[in-house]
Amino acid sequence: MSRRLRLALAAALTLLLVADQLFPPPLPGRAAPHAQVVLARDGTPLRAFPDRTHIWRHPVRQDEVSPRYLEALISYEDRFFRWHPGVNPLALLRAAGQWATSGRVVSGGSTLTMQVARILDPTPRTLRGKLRQMVRALQLELRLSKREILELYLGYAPMGGVLEGVEAASRAYLGKPAARLTEAEAALLTVLPQAPSLLRPDRYPERARAARDKVLARMARHWGAERVRDAREEPVIAQTVREPLLAPLFAERLRREHPRRPRVETTLDAGMQGMVEQLLASRLSVLPPRVSMAALVVDNATLEVLAYAGSADFGDESRFSHVDMVRATRSPGSTLKPFLYGLALDEGLIHSESLLADVPQSFAGYQPGNFQANFSGPVSVSHALQKSLNVPAVEVLDRLGPQRFVAQLRRGGLRLELPRGAVPNLSVILGGAATSLEGLVGAYSSFARGGIAARPRYTRDAPLEETRMMSAGAAFIVRDILESGGPLARAVEGGVGVRRGIAFKTGTSFGFRDAWSVGVSDRLTVGVWVGRPDGTPNPGFFGANIAAPLLIDVFSAVDGAPPGPRVPPAGVTLAKICWPLGTRSDDLPAGLCHEQRTAWILNGAAPPTLPDRLRGGAARYTDHRDADSGLRVRAGCAAGEMRAVEMARWPAALEPWLDSATRQHALPPAWAPACKDAVAPEAGLKIVGVSEGETIRRAGTGPAPELRLEARGGQDALTWLVNGVHVGRVAAGRTLLRKFPVAGPYRITAMDDAGRFDSVEISVR
Structure with a gap:
């Protein structure tokens, strides 16, 4: 080769490289507008978001597509794809010859690379457009591997309407991922890009079937006559194209958090998500208007979210469907x-x-x-x-x-x-x-x-x-x-x-605005919320009656594993403790153990009962009794011999609530007459108007008796209780009217904030 020829070739090559850099092919870049799809952990689309031209596209990798489809695509469209540099001269010559002899286009001669070039850079179907397409194909081959070019086709091939790519078409028409295509389905999606508007299987099943069978005939030498014959028997049945809509608020959240990812692969379990959404939907009929629900299911081992329902019904705007109550x-x-x-x-x-x-x-x-x-x-x-x-x-x-x-x-x-x-x-x-x-x-x-x-x-x-x-x-x-x-x-x-095997807790916010239930099993942690997103109260809606049953149903639906054996961790042991002191029973004399209980203790420590808020002094104290009468005495007023008795003191606020048996040995006896002026912790408050053991009788069939509850002494406000139920709070010195419509015994207690109290028991007949 002469030196002049070599220089000319070098100059031409340099010119081509410069032109290639000045006019690169329009590859889809990371910042380019693109469709997004949010996927469950098994690849099921949760929700697809179109690009700016409203095209639905599910980006897919080569290894996520059925080998049957790849075989059919390359054999039918471009059997020399692995070998040519982007343009197949033999195919172009064959297409030109067919056009010259028949006067019409019989085959286009386009390689898969040229088809990708036309998808990325649309050109008119003219000779000039074909030449531009060929140049673009050569540029693609210089920049990309065969795998990358093939994956561009898999993701961008027109499939009818707003669908692009084999995964979007497979999900939309067939309701399955492209990884599970049969021979017949693979052939159908192979031929569909040739005339996507005319061969749509949901609109023109007969046309689609005829085109599919042409591909199957070509594949007989690869798949065998018997497999092709069986595939031809398979009808063309396509479902109505609709947007996938599972966990819609979750998908919207992940799309916003990962705006540059065409595919957002999540931890969600599509089957579990469907069950949770069905459970929420089944309760809508019993909920008042504008009430929503939310649920979240998490795997304890990995903290991966398996189900996420941000609202009760994404299609019901009256229930604030677009407000994500998992995050609120x-x-x-x-x-x-x-x-x-x-x-x-x-x-x-x-x-x-x-x-x-x-x-x-x-x-x-x-x-x-x-x-x-x-x-x-x-x-x-x-x-x-x-x-x-x-x-x-x-x-x-x-x-x-x-x-x-x-x-x-x-x-x-x-x-x-x-x-x-x-x-x-x-x-x-x-x-x-x-x-x-x-x-x-x-x-x-x-x-x-x-x-x-x-x-x-x-x-x-x-x-x-x-x-x-x-x-x-x-x-x-x-x-x-x-x-x-x-x-x-x-x-x-x-x-x-x-x-x-479920440990859960409920909660209700002030004014019945929020009903909660959150719990754990060995495998899962689940939380549910019920309420109105705008914060309006829902009287009668509380955690125990509305949220807890939903939580149990969610656990029953998604966690069927029986609970395993649970061994206390190091430092957790069982011990016998005593009330009222709260410490171990084996450290106490029998007289100080008014009630024995078995408790979990941590690190060997059995802490005592919290300090008394209403009165000072030690919880263990020594009292003195008259040796003969057993009445309470103290030095200076005892007439005879005194004996010391060690006592355990209950918190002052609890003394009015002790049953009669506990009171007999928990509280000291009455003061001896000689010591009647002694000041007892419980002194200073006295119920008047009714007395211990009094019987109140109804007047025939007349109205229920009404008592005027009044006490002398006490500071600030008095709290009144009847049989342990709070019935009112009034200022000291004021009276409280209370009806007693039902016959039976009643214990009436009055107490002030300093711990002083008095209690009487009456009977209504």
């Missing part, structure tokens, strides 16, 4: 109580049977009540948590400290939103802050994960963000209480909750 911050009601008791266990303040006071109390002016508007008197931590009693929870929070509690939750990954300018106070434990269902579910997972909470994960590549919420021992104890009621309930009731 709302008052959590009582759902924070398990964390309070878990953190108090770790602080050494309580054990599972610590004595608490479920009685009317004032905490620096804050006077919580219970949801049922009554009180239970002496209760254990286990009972208070299972029954979601408010006053005991506030009592524990008062000892732990609300600011410390909120800070510990934050360190554990659960953030609470407070009103602007507010600081944490005692109302936090009853819903006086805000959090989300997403946050609660991540935090509740700690009860099934040894005290370690984590943020829910929505994509496989999302990092696992874990934080310790509480110790493994505290998490075990709280879960056991929620699941079975603790050691006492398990012994008495046979451990019904343990067989079910």
Whole structure:
């Protein structure tokens, strides 16, 4: 080759390379507008988002497409695809010869690369357009591998209407992924791009079948005559093209969080998601207008979200369908109580049977009540948590400290939103802050994960963000209480909750605005919310009657695995403890153990009952009795010999609630006459108007008797209880009118905020 020829070739090559750089093919870049599809973990489309031209496209990789389709595509469209440089001269010559002899286009001579070039850079069907298409094909081959070119075709080939790509067509027409195509289906989707508007199987099944059979005939030498014959017998049946719409709010969220990903592969389980959505839909008929629901299901091992329903019905705008209540911050009601008791266990303040006071109390002016508007008197931590009693929870929070509690939750990954300018106070434990269902579910997972909470994960590549919420021992104890009621309930009731294997807690925000239920099993953590997204109250809607049944149904639908054996972690043991002191029974004389209980204790410590809020002095004290009469005496007024008696004191607020048997040995006897002026802790308040043992009789068939309840003494306000139920609160010195319509015995109690009380028992006949 002469030097001049070599220079000319080099110049031509340089010119081509420069032209290639100046006029590159329009490859779809990462910043280019594109369609997006959000996928479940098995590849099922949850929701597809069109590009700016409203084209539906499901990006797909070569290894996610059936080998049958790839065989049919290359054999029918471009059998030399693997070998040519983008243009097949023999095919072009054959097409030109057919055109010259027949006067019409018999075959186009286009390679798959040329078809991709025409898709990316549309050109008119003219000689000039064909030449431009060939140049673009050569440019593609220089820049991309054969696999990349093929995947462009798989994702962008026109499939009729607004559909592009084999995956979108397979999902839309056939209702299945392209990885599971039969021979007949593969042949159908192979030929469809040749005339996508005329061969749409949902509109022109006969045309589509005839074109499909042409491809099958070509594939006989690859698949065999018998397989092709069977494929030809398969009818062309295509479903109506419709947008996939599973977990729509979740898909919208992931699309916004990953705007540059054409395919967002999530952790969602499509089957589980469908079941959860059906459960929500089945309850719509019994819900009032404008009420919505939300549910979140998380795998405990990986924190992968398996089901996510942000609203009750995405198609019902009257129920605020586009408001994602998984993410919305709302008052959590009582759902924070398990964390309070878990953190108090770790602080050494309580054990599972610590004595608490479920009685009317004032905490620096804050006077919580219970949801049922009554009180239970002496209760254990286990009972208070299972029954979601408010006053005991506030009592524990008062000892732990609300600011410390909120800070510990934050360190554990659960953030609470407070009103602007507010600081944490005692109302936090009853819903006086805000959090989300997403946050609660991540935090509740700690009860099934040894005290370690984590943020829910929505994509496989999302990092696992874990934080310790509480110790493994505290998490075990709280879960056991929620699941079975603790050691006492398990012994008495046979451990019904343990067989079910679900530990859950409900919550209701102030004014019935939010109904919650969140729980864990060995495998899953599930949370549900019911309410109106605009915050309007729903009287009668509370966690126990509306959210808890939904939670149990979700667990039943998605978690059929029986609960496994659960062994207490290191540091958790059973011990016999005594009320009222709260310490181990083996360390106490029998006279100081008024009631024995079996408790879970942590790290060998059995902390004593919380200090008495209403009166000072030690819980153990020495009293003196007259040796002959047994009446109470003290030095200076005793007429005869005194004997010392060691006593265990119940919290002052609980003394009016003790049953008669407990009162006999828990409270000291009356003062001896010589010591009648002694000041007793319970002195200073006296019910007047009715007396102990009095019988009130109805006047025939007349109206129910009405008593004027009045007391002398006491400070500030008096709380009145009838048979343990709070019936009123009035200023000291004022009276309270109360009707007694039902015959029977009644214990009437009056108490003030300083712990003074008086109690009488009457009978109505």
